[in-house]
Amino acid sequence: MGRAPCCDKTSVKRGPWSPEEDELLRSYVHNHGTGGNWIALPHKAGLNRCGKSCRLRWLNYLRPDIKHGGYTEQEDRIICSLYNSIGSRWSIIASKLPGRTDNDVKNYWNTKLKKKAMAMHQHQQEYYNNHHHGSGGRGRRGAGAGAATPQRQCASMHPSSASASAASSAVTTASAGDAAACSFGGGAMYSSPPPALQAHQAAAVLARYDGGAATTAATLPAPPPPQQQQQAASFADFSPAPPPPPPAGAINGWAGSLAIDDMFLPELLGVGDFPPGDLFATGFAPLLQDRASSLQELAACYFPNAQASAEMWAAADHVKPLPPPAGLCHSLT
DNA sequence: AATGGTCGCAACCGCTCAATA
DNA sequence: ATATTGAGCGGTTGCGACCAT
Numbered sequence: 001m002g003r004a005p006c007c008d009k010t011s012v013k014r015g016p017w018s019p020e021e022d023e024l025l026r027s028y029v030h031n032h033g034t035g036g037n038w039i040a041l042p043h044k045a046g047l048n049r050c051g052k053s054c055r056l057r058w059l060n061y062l063r064p065d066i067k068h069g070g071y072t073e074q075e076d077r078i079i080c081s082l083y084n085s086i087g088s089r090w091s092i093i094a095s096k097l098p099g100r101t102d103n104d105v106k107n108y109w110n111t112k113l114k115k116k117a118m119a120m121h122q123h124q125q126e127y128y129n130n131h132h133h134g135s136g137g138r139g140r141r142g143a144g145a146g147a148a149t150p151q152r153q154c155a156s157m158h159p160s161s162a163s164a165s166a167a168s169s170a171v172t173t174a175s176a177g178d179a180a181a182c183s184f185g186g187g188a189m190y191s192s193p194p195p196a197l198q199a200h201q202a203a204a205v206l207a208r209y210d211g212g213a214a215t216t217a218a219t220l221p222a223p224p225p226p227q228q229q230q231q232a233a234s235f236a237d238f239s240p241a242p243p244p245p246p247p248a249g250a251i252n253g254w255a256g257s258l259a260i261d262d263m264f265l266p267e268l269l270g271v272g273d274f275p276p277g278d279l280f281a282t283g284f285a286p287l288l289q290d291r292a293s294s295l296q297e298l299a300a301c302y303f304p305n306a307q308a309s310a311e312m313w314a315a316a317d318h319v320k321p322l323p324p325p326a327g328l329c330h331s332l333t
Numbered sequence: 334a335a336t337g338g339t340c341g342c343a344a345c346c347g348c349t350c351a352a353t354a
Numbered sequence: 355a356t357a358t359t360g361a362g363c364g365g366t367t368g369c370g371a372c373c374a375t
Contacts, residue, residue: 016343016369039360055361056344068342091363102363103343110365111341 013048017057021047025054026062034058060103067099071108079105080117 013021028045035041039051047054060066071079075097082093090102090109097105 014345037360050345051360052346052362053344059362060343088364106364107342 011048012042012050012053014050014053017061021049022057022062025058029058029062056103060101063101065099066101066104068104071113075100076113076116079109079113083109 017025024045024047028041028047032044034055035044037051038055041047042049042051042054045054049057078096079093082089082096086092088106090106094100094102094105
């Protein structure tokens with residue numbers, strides 16, 4: 001049984017808003033606030049509109065602090081990195097960009113940034129094929145675009161989007177194009193899960209965990225249905241080549257490869273960009289260990305089940321689970 | 334100038350979640 | 355404990371603007 005419609009759609013105006021309607025809504029909200037009840041607002045404001053429509057109009061267009069267009073390169077990077085890390089959670093992504101709305105960010109991604117990132121992915125793949133295929137390169141950072149590539153739009157693909165569709169029907173999906181757009185050489189990470197997690201576990205663990213639907217690696221003993229494996233495999237196809245294993249002593253396990261080269265993370269964590277070269281080289285192990293802790297915190301924001309989070313991290317070698325995070329989640333949600 | 338195709342944005346749809354009766 | 359309701363979210367669509375032929 002579907003839920004009742006929020007309003008009588010036959011009697012309310014639809015389509016583009018007129019300047020008069022905008023002014024009515026703007027002045028009403030300015031004088032009275034939303035009152036916490038968007039359904040009743042249009043009637044009070046004298047608008048013949050659905051409450052949801054009013055809410056959307058206000059949030060996406062009329063709010064005083066809204067910015068439209070003119071995305072900066074830094075915003076591009078943040079969007080890409082966050083998409084990389086958490087998938088199409090536009091409201092969260094938008095919350096990291098002052099003045100931007102989820103709708104705006106979503107449109108921007110779908111119409112522009114995705115293509116841009118796809119182009120970058122293609123460029124990176126060619127670079128990888130030319131310089132590293134079979135050359136014995138070690139790390140993802142060292143491979144591909146690396147520090148020398150001027151625009152590292154999407155450094156790696158946390159397979160949240162692609163594997164999300166594989167692991168959970170409850171989560172939203174992203175196209176293979178999206179996956180490719182942000183894989184940027186990181187597909188190898190997914191095609192070559194760390195020893196601690198088999199492919200189907202990695203896919204499930206790395207999937208977006210949505211509230212109570214969360215599933216832990218520890219509770220995923222069974223391989224996924226063939227369809228899911230196929231989807232995982234199709235994602236892996238974007239990978240130019242599986243990377244060689246990290247050297248002994250390096251942070252390995254998927255915790256170490258959790259989109260750790262995202263540009264977003266250094267910004268979020270308040271540190272500088274990651275050093276050029278191979279993140280998996282032993283010299284960066286302490287750094288990674290430190291950041292892995294922060295990454296745990298970040299991940300826990302999206303893995304609300306604390307136990308699941310702990311188990312998940314416990315599955316990764318060398319990384320100790322942390323207590324439930326505090327500040328970072330607040331900044332993200 | 335006319336036409337068809339593409340792009341970008343605003344708006345809508347339908348779903349989930351949380352609060353509450 | 356259950357049903358209902360509204361808010362919020364992400365995916366999709368409609369349409370005007372722009373561009374190429």
